[in-house]
Amino acid sequence: MADAPETTDIHRTRVENPVVEARGLTMAFGSNVLFRDVTFQVAGGEVFVILGGSGCGKSTLLKLLIGLYRPSEGEIHILGEDMEAAQGAARRQLLSRIGVMWQSGALFGSMTLLENVMLPLEEHTRLPRSAREEVARVKLGLVGLSDAANRLPAEISGGMAKRAGIARAMALDPSVLFLDEPSAGLDPITSAGLDQLIKDLARDLGTTFVVVTHELQSILAIGDRCIMLDKQAKGMIAEGDPRELRDHATHPTVRAFFRREAA
Amino acid sequence: MSDTVEQAGFDREGETLRLRGALVTRQVGPIWEAVEKAARGVRRLDLSGVSSLDTTGAALVLRSASLSESAAVEGASKPVAAVLERARAALAAPRPAAGEARLPFVAGVGAWGVSLMNRMLVSTGFIGETAVMGAAVLRHPRRLRFNDLLRHLDEAGLRAFPLTLLLGTLIGVILAFQSSIPMRQFGAEIYIPPLVGISLVRELGPLVAAIILAGRTGSAFAAELGTMTVNEEIDALRIMGVDPMAMLVLPRLVAAMAVMPVLSLLMDLSGLLGMGVVMGTLGFPPALVINQLQQWLTLGGLLGGLGKSVVFGLAIALIGCRSGLAAGRGPRAVGDAATAAVVGGIVATVVLDGLFAVLFYRLGW
Numbered sequence: 001m002a003d004a005p006e007t008t009d010i011h012r013t014r015v016e017n018p019v020v021e022a023r024g025l026t027m028a029f030g031s032n033v034l035f036r037d038v039t040f041q042v043a044g045g046e047v048f049v050i051l052g053g054s055g056c057g058k059s060t061l062l063k064l065l066i067g068l069y070r071p072s073e074g075e076i077h078i079l080g081e082d083m084e085a086a087q088g089a090a091r092r093q094l095l096s097r098i099g100v101m102w103q104s105g106a107l108f109g110s111m112t113l114l115e116n117v118m119l120p121l122e123e124h125t126r127l128p129r130s131a132r133e134e135v136a137r138v139k140l141g142l143v144g145l146s147d148a149a150n151r152l153p154a155e156i157s158g159g160m161a162k163r164a165g166i167a168r169a170m171a172l173d174p175s176v177l178f179l180d181e182p183s184a185g186l187d188p189i190t191s192a193g194l195d196q197l198i199k200d201l202a203r204d205l206g207t208t209f210v211v212v213t214h215e216l217q218s219i220l221a222i223g224d225r226c227i228m229l230d231k232q233a234k235g236m237i238a239e240g241d242p243r244e245l246r247d248h249a250t251h252p253t254v255r256a257f258f259r260r261e262a263a
Numbered sequence: 264m265s266d267t268v269e270q271a272g273f274d275r276e277g278e279t280l281r282l283r284g285a286l287v288t289r290q291v292g293p294i295w296e297a298v299e300k301a302a303r304g305v306r307r308l309d310l311s312g313v314s315s316l317d318t319t320g321a322a323l324v325l326r327s328a329s330l331s332e333s334a335a336v337e338g339a340s341k342p343v344a345a346v347l348e349r350a351r352a353a354l355a356a357p358r359p360a361a362g363e364a365r366l367p368f369v370a371g372v373g374a375w376g377v378s379l380m381n382r383m384l385v386s387t388g389f390i391g392e393t394a395v396m397g398a399a400v401l402r403h404p405r406r407l408r409f410n411d412l413l414r415h416l417d418e419a420g421l422r423a424f425p426l427t428l429l430l431g432t433l434i435g436v437i438l439a440f441q442s443s444i445p446m447r448q449f450g451a452e453i454y455i456p457p458l459v460g461i462s463l464v465r466e467l468g469p470l471v472a473a474i475i476l477a478g479r480t481g482s483a484f485a486a487e488l489g490t491m492t493v494n495e496e497i498d499a500l501r502i503m504g505v506d507p508m509a510m511l512v513l514p515r516l517v518a519a520m521a522v523m524p525v526l527s528l529l530m531d532l533s534g535l536l537g538m539g540v541v542m543g544t545l546g547f548p549p550a551l552v553i554n555q556l557q558q559w560l561t562l563g564g565l566l567g568g569l570g571k572s573v574v575f576g577l578a579i580a581l582i583g584c585r586s587g588l589a590a591g592r593g594p595r596a597v598g599d600a601a602t603a604a605v606v607g608g609i610v611a612t613v614v615l616d617g618l619f620a621v622l623f624y625r626l627g628w
Contacts, residue, residue, distance in 0.1 A: 096289075109593040126292035127319075135288075135322045141353025142318065150359045154593030173288045173317035204345045205317060 011240035015041040025074035047209040052229035096124045099169030103180045105161030107153035114149040120171040139167040159190040183215040195221040280305040283312030286320025302327035311338030321350035396508045415518030419480040431530040435537025457559035463534040469572035472526035477608030481583035485604035488587025489597040523576030524569040579608040
């Protein structure tokens, strides 16, 4: 890591057949470099957390991983496929195997929650309508929203919108779920419920989660491994088990983050 | 990473339905209906051949099991059973309660009437609130935010000039051409200038300017205030002790009332210009056209048209602001508010124009 400060907080784990892999990612807007040389691998069934302070590029990194932005340098491989090289049917196929929960839920306002979840099923599967409805009800049930199936997004709370966002992201039972700030703005009880849901889904369905968050409790509760980005260092300053990093980090920013101290 | 999964399939043997392979989203679509058919009347669902299961596959298994009474699900491996259990729990959660029962016809009409009356009361309240605020600003003119007023004058007025000039000229050209055909039959082409002139100055100028204002500005007012309502900015203003009527509504009302006579006049002049061009092509010199206009157009007619355009501007801005401030939640609410503003603005303009026609007729103007 050319630009990382002198640190021992980057504990790389070699992963066989990584589900998500970033190799030397650099993102710059004009001459403004957001981060450089970000490299990590995510194993199947793992809950991988991308953390860092505000403005360090967490959400941008997520958008790079799902192919909405193109990196200035570096490569991204999702399920073994090069995200940039995949075009046409291959890209469509790849997109059907990932799900994204957006920070605000990004539910379509003119559709009920049930219709929101049914939409990807309609696009990507040959299930008959009654089956799509049944499957969508299972997904809504998984996130505890069975009784709100017929409500419009404008009629539900922020926490419910996030859970509905997860249900829609899970519509096609994707191999990888990307979650952008799942706990932000939620009360501790709802937030803990969401953490539990992520853990259960990873365990029971073997889904891989890549979660962007800065909620410390969430990180410690759900994260198998994490990387930390830093605005000052313009790159990664830590990688490893979040609990290990909390107890043994040496980089002052990582220590401050995990101990909730002012840096 | 390998993308190959075991093919999903099934077979029925007596009262046992055997499912096999990977029952995952990508695979169960083509076999769903066939499995449903085969599952009718079975007593056992054998999952021992199922290598993997996701929640969509689990939905199929549970659906199949529910199609016949007391069908037992057997042979699932531990991971498959875990997914199945999770999906079973998800489906067991209470479903939405049935929607409210529809009211009987008479009660329904009554409820509709009451809600209509409530909406009218709220709208009347809004007009009253605006009037009170307007009176307060007359006493303390500094409450009117001058910078905001200039911004709205620019957006509703200056930026609408090119469109107004274009439409005005085209309307003048069209009216002159269309009326020249019947007029020629009577040798009355010389009366085209007064015909087009009076139509424009008394009716079409203010009316088309109002339609432009409703489409460009009324919708923009509704969308901007609607977005502010959705983002809770209006509530924030109220809590800060700033009256949204004074800060947001009043500058828009004043701007709309101020720009309307200008837009109407512009529409009149460009329409007359367009008509003059057509008259030129028909062989009538400009002096003759001007002479005809001088003879037939009256200052009263022009002022009447400009005066009513001020009222149109007030109505359009009021409806636009009201629609925006009454917006619900979500992105759809903003779209609904903009639609309501345009439709309401145009309908109000035409209704008011009808009232003015009756008024001017009675007054003999």
